[in-house]
Amino acid sequence: MNTLNQQYEEKVRPCIDLIDSLRSLGVERDLALPAIAVIGDQSSGKSSVLEALSGVALPRGSGIVTRCPLELKMKRKKEGEEWYGKISYQDHEEEMDDPAVVEKKIREAQDEMAGVGVGISDDLISLEIASPDVPDLTLIDLPGIARVAVKGQPENIGDQIKRLIQKFITKQETISLVVVPCNVDIATTEALKMAQGVDADGERTLGILTKPDLVDKGTEETVVEIVHNEVIHLKKGYMIVKCRGQKEITEKVSLTEAIEREKDFFNSHVHFQTLHDEGYATVPKLAEKLTLELVHHIEKSLPRLEEQIEEKLAQTQLDLERYGTGPPTDAAERLIFLIDKVTAFTQDAISLTVGEELKCGEKLNIFSTLRREFGKWIQHLDCSGEHFNSVIEREVEQYEEKYRGRELPGFINYKTFETMVKEQIKKLEEPAVKKLKDIGDAVRKVFIQLALSSFAGLPNLMKTAKTKIEAIKQEKECTAESMLRNQFKMEMIVYSQDRTYSSSLDDKKKEEREEEEEDDYGRSVVYSTDNHATLKELMLHLQSYYQIASQRLADQIPLVIRYQMLQESAIQLQREMLQMIQDKDNLDVLLKEDFDIGSQRAALQSRHKRLMKARAYLVEF
Numbered sequence: 001m002n003t004l005n006q007q008y009e010e011k012v013r014p015c016i017d018l019i020d021s022l023r024s025l026g027v028e029r030d031l032a033l034p035a036i037a038v039i040g041d042q043s044s045g046k047s048s049v050l051e052a053l054s055g056v057a058l059p060r061g062s063g064i065v066t067r068c069p070l071e072l073k074m075k076r077k078k079e080g081e082e083w084y085g086k087i088s089y090q091d092h093e094e095e096m097d098d099p100a101v102v103e104k105k106i107r108e109a110q111d112e113m114a115g116v117g118v119g120i121s122d123d124l125i126s127l128e129i130a131s132p133d134v135p136d137l138t139l140i141d142l143p144g145i146a147r148v149a150v151k152g153q154p155e156n157i158g159d160q161i162k163r164l165i166q167k168f169i170t171k172q173e174t175i176s177l178v179v180v181p182c183n184v185d186i187a188t189t190e191a192l193k194m195a196q197g198v199d200a201d202g203e204r205t206l207g208i209l210t211k212p213d214l215v216d217k218g219t220e221e222t223v224v225e226i227v228h229n230e231v232i233h234l235k236k237g238y239m240i241v242k243c244r245g246q247k248e249i250t251e252k253v254s255l256t257e258a259i260e261r262e263k264d265f266f267n268s269h270v271h272f273q274t275l276h277d278e279g280y281a282t283v284p285k286l287a288e289k290l291t292l293e294l295v296h297h298i299e300k301s302l303p304r305l306e307e308q309i310e311e312k313l314a315q316t317q318l319d320l321e322r323y324g325t326g327p328p329t330d331a332a333e334r335l336i337f338l339i340d341k342v343t344a345f346t347q348d349a350i351s352l353t354v355g356e357e358l359k360c361g362e363k364l365n366i367f368s369t370l371r372r373e374f375g376k377w378i379q380h381l382d383c384s385g386e387h388f389n390s391v392i393e394r395e396v397e398q399y400e401e402k403y404r405g406r407e408l409p410g411f412i413n414y415k416t417f418e419t420m421v422k423e424q425i426k427k428l429e430e431p432a433v434k435k436l437k438d439i440g441d442a443v444r445k446v447f448i449q450l451a452l453s454s455f456a457g458l459p460n461l462m463k464t465a466k467t468k469i470e471a472i473k474q475e476k477e478c479t480a481e482s483m484l485r486n487q488f489k490m491e492m493i494v495y496s497q498d499r500t501y502s503s504s505l506d507d508k509k510k511e512e513r514e515e516e517e518e519d520d521y522g523r524s525v526v527y528s529t530d531n532h533a534t535l536k537e538l539m540l541h542l543q544s545y546y547q548i549a550s551q552r553l554a555d556q557i558p559l560v561i562r563y564q565m566l567q568e569s570a571i572q573l574q575r576e577m578l579q580m581i582q583d584k585d586n587l588d589v590l591l592k593e594d595f596d597i598g599s600q601r602a603a604l605q606s607r608h609k610r611l612m613k614a615r616a617y618l619v620e621f
């Protein structure tokens, strides 16, 4: 490792420091950072490789040993400086000054997160190590791919592990180190297949052959071909290393001693010596290659990283705006906050009822609904009038029976006229009340929508406003209904100004004459008998009066509805909402934030902070 030249300090160190600082900001929660993940079948030698690279004993042995992803952050210190370690997981953090305790601490962490036994967990254990003997590297050790479940493991443990591995290696930012022992057929290795699945050309896959001392006699040349990248081609190629075997561990061979033995092993090996000479063998060479690969990879990832940070920042800013600032903590400021919120809402409610633009930015409009509904109302009045006419026409035959009193032919009976008019107008009462209720519902909906957007995130305030809107709607609807019913009671007095009536009658007569002239040119004359003449006269009067009454109702009903359901409702709402603020004991209840909103805003704020710092790091870099 001392072979790394000065270029290393100048180029490698800052790159890796940058990523490490980004990582320690927690930016990884927001976007993927360049990393190296170690994958392979169970017992292929993953932990041994990591151990050799880091100089720290990791939990290893047979069966499933690595049960959580382990992030191993290594920092090279200057010669003579002290070893330092730190383990962190979930909200646990512990510093260490002795490499010998690392293994125990990792086992404890795994038991904590994945349970004592053989279960696995997706949660990351982070191990930081600083020492003069380690390379500047961050590696992630993953559980090995198991073929069959052992006692105590769920049936699908294999799939669980594969899913976990997939999660790491799918990321464009991850280099996969695929660890394969020399004594198995590389083509059938599950880990290599998985890596190829997400990285077909092997652009970010590096093969590592382990256990060269256990190679089957006679297959050495195949191993050499593999390392020469002639069997399964990977752009990043292969390395071969020899770590401590079980026997050496039992004999307590130190890691430094192991590196010496590794060098001797390759130097004296008949087949593998060439690989050593070519620089494809030994742990130190691997460390060197990995570091350079990582640096290269980081440099390549930086533009994309910057882009991602910008994107995330923009999105976070947008989200934050949507969440608003939330209520302040100071009591006096809280009251002001509440007053502002409520005033804005009630002002908007009033603006809504006069069709003016809202301050809350919401595009709510009652008047389009009103115009449509009131248009339907006048249509209803017209229809009802036409229906009236045809009914009378059909009743021609029964006129004598039904309506004629003691009068001689040619006289129309005023009482008959009144009765018929009243009957017809009475028919409009229920539709008018129904119109009121329909519009009342529509208006309430819009008010509630306004409350939803004005008091977003303040559920209690919103609920109070909703209750008030509902109660006021009921109250105003009652008043309006009785006003409408009174109107219809008054309409039972058949009345109009003489002048108005005469002019309406004149109009009708003129219309009638025009029609008769038309009749001379071919239409059969309908009314020929005396009775018919009387009826015709009566119809003229009925139509004239209906014209006036329906015009009156066409305006009156909408006026009552607008007055009570809009104007009065909004004023009442304002009055009650402002009254509510007076009660200071209520302040905290009303301003209680939606738990979700509060914590989501906090999360967004810290993400924003993180990303701003990350961007600053990148800009400085």
Ligand code: GDP
Residues within 6 Å of the ligand: 040, 041, 042, 043, 044, 045, 046, 047, 048, 049, 059, 060, 061, 062, 065, 066, 144, 210, 211, 212, 213, 214, 241, 242, 243, 244, 245, 246, 249
């Ligand atoms: P992992 O499950 O992939 O993490 O594998 P381990 O690193 O725990 O290694 C499994 C076993 O293989 C351990 O007993 C190691 O001592 C042994 N081992 C690892 N590398 C070598 C090697 O290069 N040569 C020999 N002989 N044994 C090795």
Ligand code: MG
Residues within 6 Å of the ligand: 046, 047, 048, 059, 060, 065, 066, 144
């Ligand atoms: Mg392991």
